Amino acid sequence: MALLLSLLAALAVLSCCPGGSLACDLPPSHAALSRSNFALLGEMRRISSFLCLKDRKDFSFPWEVLDGSLLPKAQAVFVLQEMLWETVHLFLSEDCSAAWNATLLDRLLSGLYRQLQALDACSVEEVREEDSALRIEASVLAVKNYFQGLHLYLQEKKYSDCAWEVVRVEIRRCFFLSTTLQERLSMKGGDLGSP
Template identity: 25%
Template structure:
């Protein structure tokens, strides 16, 4: 006798996804941690702590010489249109500040411990930003970010030329300290744009 068509029981077997291996999970967790940490700087106080150290470093400085005109912070450096561009600009400024303030020609009356603390702080933050940014160079549709990086480099080249022309005098260094002050204020603005 024929059995009428009965519905076949549905298969309870569903395709399963393979469990990720431990290294894959760790890589994902590290990527997630980095992404979250890079959404905003982990220490919003860096620019203000740096300003404090900068002032402590040069607290015994003379007043700026009136006959020397310092290079001025470029308005072109103030415009960052997205968080990644702001991060790249902040990184380039901090790298250049580190290079400039690492000079062997700084005034003798500057406080070495405050300078050392400032350089350590800068280095720590540079490493943090480098970790957050992609390994490859920025690729934007416009040349804006590239021009900003050129402007940052040109600005610091002018600072180095200014120091050289004035024979790394105390007065020239005091002007550079004032420019560094402006840089840290601008880096604070860039950090706000990274959020």
């Protein structure tokens, strides 16, 4: 429980308003940590996904948000921060703790916290173009809306085991996509499209 409280306190400090450009490159260890969290989500499976096929749902993931071909680094960092923050929020909910192995859940939350620390260590400079700030805000809002859909789904399904399994698989898919984005963020260059 102490870990959860320290995570909440740290995340409150980490939450910031978008409006900057990335002034550092993420270390390769950040992508490795993301892959580790992806693997942890795989280990957390308690029931077969095949038993929950009737509960599957298209959550309308905002694919355009993770299109890294021309995505500026600042926008990518804020999108990743929001995805991690929303994932922590989801797995810190009261109805979540009964659904998962406590040790695996604590390890996942700890890994998410370390990823957020690494992203927070990247200082942001003021965005000079209003258009850039608006794009960042739109991307972050798309991620928030996506995760709100996950929360509503869990409520509708009364936090059933199958509902949690469907959400776990969905979050794992997000982690896979964000791992690719984070690997590209670890490269040098101003835009993700640069080699």
